[in-house]
Amino acid sequence: MSPKQQRGEATVEQLLDAALRVYAESGEQGLTVAAITRASGVSLGSLYHHFGSVDGLMNALLTRWLGRLLGELVTALEHTRTAHTGIRALVRAYLNFVQEHRDAALLLHSSYADRQAMADGKRLRDAQEARLSPLAEWAGRYVAAGDLAPLPAPLLESLVLGPVTGVARRWLSGIDDVDLDQAAVLLPERIWRSVAAQG
Structure with a gap:
């Protein structure tokens, strides 16, 4: 696996883990792009690149x-x-x-x-x-x-x-x-x- 692919997988993991934390702490109403990017440290563009929404x-x-x-x-x-x-x-x-x-x-x-x-x-x-x-x-x-x-x-x-x-x-x-x-x-x-x- 190339370094770029490894970084991509790490980003996906960060976003998934952060989304679960945000959901557990704030419920569905807390699942905003801002909350997820803040909790993950991942950019908005990366979230949309990997998941679309x-x-x-x-x-x-x-x-x-x-x-x-x-x-x-x-x-x-x-x-x-x-x-x-x-x-x-x-x-x-x-x-x-x-x-x-x-x-x-x-x-x-x-x-x-x-x-x-x-x-x-x-x-x-x-x-x-x-x-x-x-x-x-x-x-x-x-x-x-x-x-x-x-x-x-x-x-x-x-x-x-x-x-x-x-x-x-x-x-x-x-x-x-x-x-x-x-x-x-x-x-x-x-x-x-x-x-x-x-x-």
Whole structure:
């Protein structure tokens, strides 16, 4: 990689990191060009050169952190041997991610992210296809084996991750009535009952 490419990548990283800090500190209303360039130390021209706009920057930031979350979920599944332990691993990995990367989790569970998903969900999903495929393959394998209910993949995904996402949103909102460690213990069994094939 040439020095120019290295500088370009470093600039991209600075802008992404700064945008996440600005979002975490000031919310969506604080996501201005001035705030991001000030926090990053990067020029306005560089922001537009690399991302085209603040929305382009934020979409790249969403894509980056969604990819990391999905990567952690896939890694968690690699160490399981049954559908049941897989459900437990998915729930725990998701909630651990939320605790360890609170700022990124705030963005991923925000109304901003929801609007982007509604407006451009297919592109976002296509961009994560390499990370989503192992999750779908894992579920498909256990559906075929008769361990998971024979439901369409989107419904299985919703039954497994919907409750976890709801708990994460509640915790991230600052409501002080959710203990993520307790949820990581209690939720997997309840979710398992909803997706296990009926004997």
